[in-house]
Amino acid sequence: MFIDTHAHLNYPDIVKNIDDVLLRASDSGVESIIVPATTYKTSIEIVELVQKHKMLYAAVGIHPTELKDFDESHLPKIEELAKESKVLAIGEIGLDYYWEPYDRELEIMVLTEQLRIAKRAGLPVILHNRKSTDDLMKIVKEEYEGGKLKGQFHSFSAGPAEAKECVEMGFYISFTGNITYKPNEGTYIAYDIVKQTSAEHLLLETDTPYLPPVPYRGKQNEPSYVKHTAAKIAELKEMSVEELGRITTENARRLYCI
Numbered sequence: 427m428f429i430d431t432h433a434h435l436n437y438p439d440i441v442k443n444i445d446d447v448l449l450r451a452s453d454s455g456v457e458s459i460i461v462p463a464t465t466y467k468t469s470i471e472i473v474e475l476v477q478k479h480k481m482l483y484a485a486v487g488i489h490p491t492e493l494k495d496f497d498e499s500h501l502p503k504i505e506e507l508a509k510e511s512k513v514l515a516i517g518e519i520g521l522d523y524y525w526e527p528y529d530r531e532l533e534i535m536v537l538t539e540q541l542r543i544a545k546r547a548g549l550p551v552i553l554h555n556r557k558s559t560d561d562l563m564k565i566v567k568e569e570y571e572g573g574k575l576k577g578q579f580h581s582f583s584a585g586p587a588e589a590k591e592c593v594e595m596g597f598y599i600s601f602t603g604n605i606t607y608k609p610n611e612g613t614y615i616a617y618d619i620v621k622q623t624s625a626e627h628l629l630l631e632t633d634t635p636y637l638p639p640v641p642y643r644g645k646q647n648e649p650s651y652v653k654h655t656a657a658k659i660a661e662l663k664e665m666s667v668e669e670l671g672r673i674t675t676e677n678a679r680r681l682y683c684i
């Protein structure tokens with residue numbers, strides 16, 4: 427069994443076919459799926475979506491590349507939404523210095539406030555990082571305060587040293603389908619991180635609809651494909667897919683209280 431800890435199922439063309447998508451997911455051994463929001467608006471939509479489908483859970487939050495329509499009043503509203511049933515995390519939040527232009531100060535403020543919301547709510551965070559490793563690690567460490575903050579570094583893109591620090595703080599890390607791509611420099615670093623990290627600190631994810639694993643490159647990703655990413659990670663860990671599925675499912679249940 428698998429838990430897809432990261433699937434953006436709220437896009438209209440996916441919602442349209444949601445029953446088929448979820449059926450294919452359960453047929454592939456996926457038992458639960460976490461749907462992270464990216465704005466205040468999508469947070470509301472996702473809280474509604476997960477009430478309709480047993481296997482779905484929600485994360486509410488504001489993504490660093492989605493700050494165009496940001497308003498400070500959204501933060502207390504996210505904190506209120508976090509109390510709704512089936513909301514089990516604050517996410518997807520983080521920093522992104524890839525897409526120009528970006529407002530570093532605003533990104534840092536919105537991230538820091540949401541880390542504090544998560545701590546007050548006692549919920550884990552789902553973290554996004556693109557070209558922002560130094561700032562993200564610094565802020566997470568500052569807000570960590572000896573164990574109150576917990577969560578997942580999704581689509582892990584920092585190095586082996588940061589992976590070690592994340593694990594030492596009790597965080598979990600995950601890779602998307604891009605770990606199945608033809609190896610390049612970045613993939614080899616990901617391989618090393620998977621090998622050095624105990625399975626007890628790994629989670630599985632698709633990042634649907636992005637980054638589908640081989641053999642579905644070029645198609646729209648979906649939760650049923652998580653087994654291909656799991657197979658690659660199991661190979662690197664020299665364990666069976668069943669064993670990796672069992673351990674990462676336990677990890678997700680523990681972190682997100684599923």
Ligand SMILES: [Zn+2]
Pocket residue numbers: 432434462518633
């Ligand atoms: Zn995402």
